[in-house]
Amino acid sequence: MLIHAVRAADVATWALLRSKLWRSADASELAAEAHDFVAGKAIPTIAAVFIAEEGTTAVGFLELAVRSFSDGCDSMPVPHVEGWYVEPFARGKGAGRALMDAAEGWARERGFTELASDTEPWNERSIAAHARCGFRETERLVKFCKSLR
Numbered sequence: 001m002l003i004h005a006v007r008a009a010d011v012a013t014w015a016l017l018r019s020k021l022w023r024s025a026d027a028s029e030l031a032a033e034a035h036d037f038v039a040g041k042a043i044p045t046i047a048a049v050f051i052a053e054e055g056t057t058a059v060g061f062l063e064l065a066v067r068s069f070s071d072g073c074d075s076m077p078v079p080h081v082e083g084w085y086v087e088p089f090a091r092g093k094g095a096g097r098a099l100m101d102a103a104e105g106w107a108r109e110r111g112f113t114e115l116a117s118d119t120e121p122w123n124e125r126s127i128a129a130h131a132r133c134g135f136r137e138t139e140r141l142v143k144f145c146k147s148l149r
């Protein structure tokens with residue numbers, strides 16, 4: 001399993017993996033964001049991206065943002081895992097942990113003392129994988145939005 005920071009050559013694969021994780025999002029918008037990031041444009045929601053490769057096949061990715069704060073963390077700002085995905089056929093073999101290790105290394109190198117993440121309450125696999133990777137659950141929230149249009 002090889003983990004590396006995303007490169008321009010990975011953009012199409014990364015965009016495809018993003019659309020597999022965020023299925024209800026607009027795939028063309030996810031791809032445009034990926035292109036912008038590898039082109040060096042500042043994307044507030046993406047600070048670092050890691051790709052997991054098995055042989056020559058990209059099987060997963062992890063995206064980090066640096067958020068001004070994250071519920072349950074003490075430090076501000078704090079790096080936050082925004083996306084963590086491994087292809088179903090490649091799961092359970094260490095790719096997820098290796099991606100998380102790379103994210104942790106990126107954060108430590110920059111002097112951060114915490115790493116934040118979240119997932120849906122029903123996502124038992126993700127909750128278990130977070131716990132195995134050293135995260136402690138801090139709280140469960142119900143989010144709201146009221147349209148003002």
Ligand SMILES: CC(C)(COP(=O)(O)OP(=O)(O)OC[C@H]1O[C@@H](n2cnc3c(N)ncnc32)[C@H](O)[C@@H]1OP(=O)(O)O)[C@@H](O)C(=O)NCCC(=O)NCCS
Nearest residue numbers: 084085086091092093094095096097119125126128129132
């Ligand atoms: C979460 C996800 C990225 C984990 O990837 P993975 O490659 O299967 O993870 P790993 O094989 O490296 O496992 C990491 C740790 O979690 C544990 N783990 C993984 N799946 C688990 C499960 N279903 N139940 C219990 N533990 C589990 C592993 O045993 C491992 O711990 P260990 O190294 O101490 O043995 C993957 O399941 C996934 O893509 N899920 C769908 C997308 C998603 O929900 N992403 C997270 C929210 S953004």
